[in-house]
Amino acid sequence: MNVRVESSRIIKPFYDGKKDPPSTKQHIPLSVFDKVTYNSHVAVIYAYRPPTPQNAILELGLRKALAQYREFAGRLGLNDKGDGAIFLNDEGMRFVEASIDSTLDQAMPLKPSPALLSLHPSLKGVEELVQVQLTRFSCGSLVVGYTSHHLVADGQATSNFLVAWGQACRGLDIRPVPFNDRTLFVPREPPIFEFEHNGVEFMNKKLKDNYIVEDAFDEEIVVHKVHFAVEFLAKLKARASSSNGNNERYSTFKCLVAHLWRAITKARGLNGFETTMMRISVNGRVRLNPKVPDEYFGNLVLWAFPSAKVKDLLREPLSYAVKLIDNAVAKVNNNYFQSFIDFATHKVEEEGLVPTADMNKSVLCPNLEVDSWLRIPFYDLDFGGGSPFIFMPSYFPTEVL
Template identity: 30%
Template sequence: MAVENQPAPVTVTATRTVAPATNRCTLATFDLPYITFYYNQKLLLYRTPAAAAAFPDAVARMTAALADALRVFYPLAGRIRQVADGALAVEGHEGAEVVEAEAEGVSVVDLAEGDCAEEAERVMQHLVPYTGVMNLEGLRRPLLAVQFTKLKDGLAVGCAFNHAVLDGTSTWHFMSSWAELCRSASGAPSVLPIHDRSLARSVRVRLDLPASAEAHEKTDPNGPKKVLVARVFSFPEATVGRIKAVANAALPPGAKPFSTFQSLGAHIWRAISRARGLGPSDITAFAVFADCRSRLNPPLPAAYFGNLIQAVFTGVPAGMLLGGPPELAAGLLQKAIDEHDAAAVNRRLEEYEAAPKLFHYSDAGPNCVAVGSSPRFKVYDVDFGFGRPERVRSGGNNKFDGMVYLYPGRGGDGGIDMELALQPEAMQKLEEDGNFLQQAAA
């Protein structure tokens, strides 16, 4: 969320490429819908020793480990190619881009504690590479870019991953493996990735790609993107438990209980719909990017490297959502998630293969709440040798109106952090919503 006409607080000091050997893999149907999304950005903030040599030593060690990691997670070192039949594949060994930068006027605490500060948001956008870069740029750019930024009292590790190549599960598998290699001299991570994408789908799909991100955005029938603001709301473990208990309180004996995600998702969906001031007949949708590894028949292990997610939608008039009890919303989410079984997954794949589409964010609808990431991802276990991160955040990419990213609470006590992008007026109303804020402290 950059502020115009202000000097950038970060100065880039070096850029280079880190590459392994040549390999190839064809993108599966699961991967292709994300070609017109943007690079998936993650930011990890660490405290490091204040010695002058600490930053270059840390960068040298992490860069060497990155080269080892890319030998194992080799798709991230290639480029996307469109082969003769129009299918997309990843091949080559051009490598990942590594950037070094300095922001010595910025401290870790400024960023880790400043979730709602406009200045902190502005600075964080300079700590993550490839803001505004669409995944189709992977035909010309690296599929992974890493920025190491020296802070006043620590190190910021900003990563940009081409989302057409991997999902959240694979992202954090890579990050944890990279950190593991940085801490040890084994040369290989303890859990190896599975690169055979034919295990998920072997159908080859022809895509007619636009010339550029700008060319694609011009085809959006709903016009330019809206101005958004981002905030983080933290739900302590006790609050999460209370929300879940309220959602389950009215269930009859023997009914399937609502999960933590379904209960919290219902709470978030209702609160955002109130903040948007939706009318009773306005349809509001909830979408969750569900991991399909365990839904396939046969299921695939978590180590499958690629995209195995699909957006699971449910919709309802706002009057029904807000006029009904919390268990109504939670029940809608539970039903949609439970019904997305192997047959439903295959139907979605077949529909896409029959009529491939280049998506826009606005395809989700004007009143959508969409949830990505997961509090199950062990993002705070990514230790490069100087301890757990002080904070994990997303960058500015892929934050459309109503986009939610869920992370485990930074305290490691079972809480959940919610990172949300909304239009300014709706965000202000949400922050003033007593029912929402009595359970979530910003």
């Protein structure tokens, strides 16, 4: 696609008539959940059919949303203690206007490919914590390319910001307002290290430096976007439930992930005695006790790590893999989250540990990484004409589900 950038500039929060805007001298320390996640930008793509609002309306809506979500208008840095923090300096986000001399239908279908990278700003060397690119097609269709830094917000929090942007564009009050308290996660005294976290969420820095090898296969990885029929999913769930011995009903997500785990493992032709593992994201908002509201703005995700010998995964029925996933996810409960908070607060710096989360690895064989967006309201970004007809991640050549 021959995308032409018309303008690129910084926009800042709009406080809508407030005589005393908030101080730009404050900062918010990163929480233990912020520090353990991926230290990189992530990008998504939206597409809307005409009519769509003018760019000026979308820009003003963003500025109003930034007034509520000030972290995204700030910058990452270190505080006077040397800890990672978000500085609420209102330095703003990047706003890009672009156009293309063809219709969106001519570019369809939008597949995960390097062509998508022209529909949003670059993810490399970015100081701004949020970037938006509005690309207008000759037919009047609009593609919105959005990027944000993962250290600031996870998928749930990011989607809340995007929904707020749509509300502001429609002249509505932003509801609900973000819950910004990142001091919730207080370690227990004395700390209780009930679970192992070294080698799970964290690893020794020297060990990680020796472990990471530059991947040379990016150009050989083909990214597929797949739709599964409702009938196929129903049969998959019925097969998993009928063979587990007690007719336990498993979720569609767990059944599909188990099926893909087995199919990909078989296609890889791995040695039967090799171990394969999955990294599955788990939202802590509903797992902590007391629960943390959905409007919490920040990161609150850990991971489940089901694993199996290749020969067992392929020999046993589908229900075996589903049960492994179900058990692993169930273990990431309130006790696990509390143990993580204690460990991350007291042991990480002491033992010289760093996060295992790494978006720079593109080849994960014999393992897999799984992120579910099923319950995250990304499709609720409505500028006044309804939900997008396309929502998808940008092109990222790696082995994930």
